[in-house]
Amino acid sequence: MTDVAPTTALTVVDAVIIPMADGSDWFRGWMSVGTDGRITGLGEGDPPSAAAGRVLDARGAFVAPGFISAHSHLFTSGMRGMTPGEPLYGWVGEQSTFISAASADDIYWFTLHGCLDFLGNGVTSAYNFTDSRVVGKYDAATDTREIFAIRPEEYLFSQIDAARDAGLRTMNSIRLDSEFQPVEEAFEVFARAVEHVQQNVPAGLDLGASVFGAVQWSASAQAARDEVRAMDAHGIGNQAHFLETSEALDQQREKFRWYEEAGALRPGFLFGHFVHPDVFMSRVAADKGAGMVWQPTSNGRLGSGIADIPRFRELGMPIGVGLDDQSCTDVSDPFQNLRIGIYTQRAVNEDAGILMPRDMLRMHTLGSAEALGVDDRIGSLEVGKFADFLVVDPASPDTGPVWDVYAHYAFAMGLRNLTQVYVGGELVSQNGRSTHPLAADASRELHTRVREVAARAASRSTSRLAW
Structure with missing residues (x-):
């Protein structure tokens, strides 16, 4: 019995990819993700064949590991x-x-x-x-x-x-x-x-x-x-x-x-x-x-x-x-x-x-x-690792010309530039908003339950909720 390669589920194109893999540098190119949520390929320029699955056009934004x-x-x-x-x-x-x-x-x-x-x-x-x-x-x-x-x-x-x-x-x-x-x-x-x-x-x-x-x-x-x-x-x-x-x-x-x-x-x-x-x-x-x-x-x-x-x-x-x-x-x-x-x-x-x-x-x-001890699965964008990555756009809002990719990413980028978060090739957050079906429930439950817990703990605490 032979292993069957996973079908491509997502192809990222026109990205400034920061792999963070040792021995590799940033490049402008593409990355593909299989149906198993792992990276199946990446490289400079355009994909070697027509982009398969869903296509994410990064439009020159940074794509880096989560x-x-x-x-x-x-x-x-x-x-x-x-x-x-x-x-x-x-x-x-x-x-x-x-x-x-x-x-x-x-x-x-x-x-x-x-x-x-x-x-x-x-x-x-x-x-x-x-x-x-x-x-x-x-x-x-x-x-x-x-x-x-x-x-x-x-x-x-x-x-x-x-x-x-x-x-x-x-x-x-x-x-x-x-x-x-x-x-x-x-x-x-x-x-x-x-x-x-x-x-x-x-x-x-x-x-x-x-x-x-x-x-x-x-x-x-x-x-x-x-x-x-x-x-x-x-x-x-x-x-x-x-x-x-x-x-x-x-x-x-x-x-x-x-x-x-x-x-x-x-x-x-x-x-x-x-x-x-x-x-x-x-x-x-x-x-x-x-x-x-x-x-x-x-x-x-x-x-x-x-x-x-x-x-x-x-x-x-x-x-x-x-x-x-x-x-x-x-x-x-x-x-x-x-x-x-x-x-x-x-x-x-x-x-x-x-x-x-x-x-x-x-x-x-x-x-x-x-x-x-989990660097075989996560931590960098490499073939075989999970496709956990961020799309960070230096043009939204505009942060000016990029003189050094790593310095710009670390010094000039922030949550305001974080447009998308992917885990295993699946979108989990866009423009700061969770795609999770329980996100609204989690927020509501947090506010309600923190008040209730604080009230129960009040006899032993000096902290008080402001609102």
């Missing part, structure tokens, strides 16, 4: 503008108080809205930290956590289902929570969540499962050993929030040793943020094959600091880029994230050449895919 957010909390879409002057722990505390009153149905709609928001802004794949079943609040001053309740497993599953229903390619990150319930029960719940992903998310949308690394908030080194056990049992990676803020820095740095001694540092292990490691930690992590994920907008919003990206690049660490959550980026704008990343690195290093536009764009696309 952005990948390698670090996201998609349930936070209704929490923008909260705690506008708090650093990490104060901000997390208010967020935790609010979300403690949410139900499984609430978190479904919050997550669905967040996913559609990502897609509308050109983010076609995301690593998503699902909100934990454990309802609690962390106190950095005492390194303790107050636990209010443990929610049913449906609370976790509904977030996985929401990302699936939105059509966002997602790596679902699950917290083990072995410190707050019987240990074997925690592993069983984790296993059922991984199984839920495998059985309920279509293969094309499923980028895998991951451990939600939580040692930063843990009380003992056993938490690191438990996470490694989950990694080994399921053959998956781990992304740990770590050294994000300068608050309680000595206590955070002490916990690095827990991960090191547990054997967690390896390819597939990522440090989310990693703003404040010392020289030893950076070198050890790189030598072990661990990577990091950088959130430039979030780090600025929360006053967390500026990650030493040039050093991490010199060490050869895999580096991904994320938008974190809507509640600490406020506008989940990957173009803004590119610019904040480049500009802060140049400013802090006093070197305008320390990070170039193509390098930053690579980190937010192919580099993020590599860090997550």
Whole structure:
């Protein structure tokens, strides 16, 4: 039996294609997409034969890979503008108080809205930290956590289902929570969540499962050993929030040793943020094959600091880029994230050449895919990969002559120029409006449910909705 090539479903013509594949440069030409949603061909000039399937005439616009957010909390879409002057722990505390009153149905709609928001802004794949079943609040001053309740497993599953229903390619990150319930029960719940992903998310949308690394908030080194056990049992990676803020820095740095001694540092292990490691930690992590994920907008919003990206690049660490959550980026704008990343690195290093536009764009696309271990499927426009791409028009509104394609794309483009978003060759957003049949429902449900959840949480919160 021989494989049958998929029929061409879509042909893009007259596009300035930015493939972001290593060894390739931008070109003006065409791209074809098969009925399986994967790229079947691309090249300069006109297609070698008559364009087949639907034809998308880009009219000279940029066509580039969809952005990948390698670090996201998609349930936070209704929490923008909260705690506008708090650093990490104060901000997390208010967020935790609010979300403690949410139900499984609430978190479904919050997550669905967040996913559609990502897609509308050109983010076609995301690593998503699902909100934990454990309802609690962390106190950095005492390194303790107050636990209010443990929610049913449906609370976790509904977030996985929401990302699936939105059509966002997602790596679902699950917290083990072995410190707050019987240990074997925690592993069983984790296993059922991984199984839920495998059985309920279509293969094309499923980028895998991951451990939600939580040692930063843990009380003992056993938490690191438990996470490694989950990694080994399921053959998956781990992304740990770590050294994000300068608050309680000595206590955070002490916990690095827990991960090191547990054997967690390896390819597939990522440090989310990693703003404040010392020289030893950076070198050890790189030598072990661990990577990091950088959130430039979030780090600025929360006053967390500026990650030493040039050093991490010199060490050869895999580096991904994320938008974190809507509640600490406020506008989940990957173009803004590119610019904040480049500009802060140049400013802090006093070197305008320390990070170039193509390098930053690579980190937010192919580099993020590599860090997550899914670069065989997403991250660049190459034959065999999913046709997740953006149409970005420098003439609408007019941004002037293009002197350098990568610099123009990273510096001069924005959401105002994003005309279309495609996932697997299917249009999911046009001119900032979602094509999803549940988009209007998601917006309505978000507004209604945020008010209801805020009212239930009011007795423990200092934040109030303005309207």
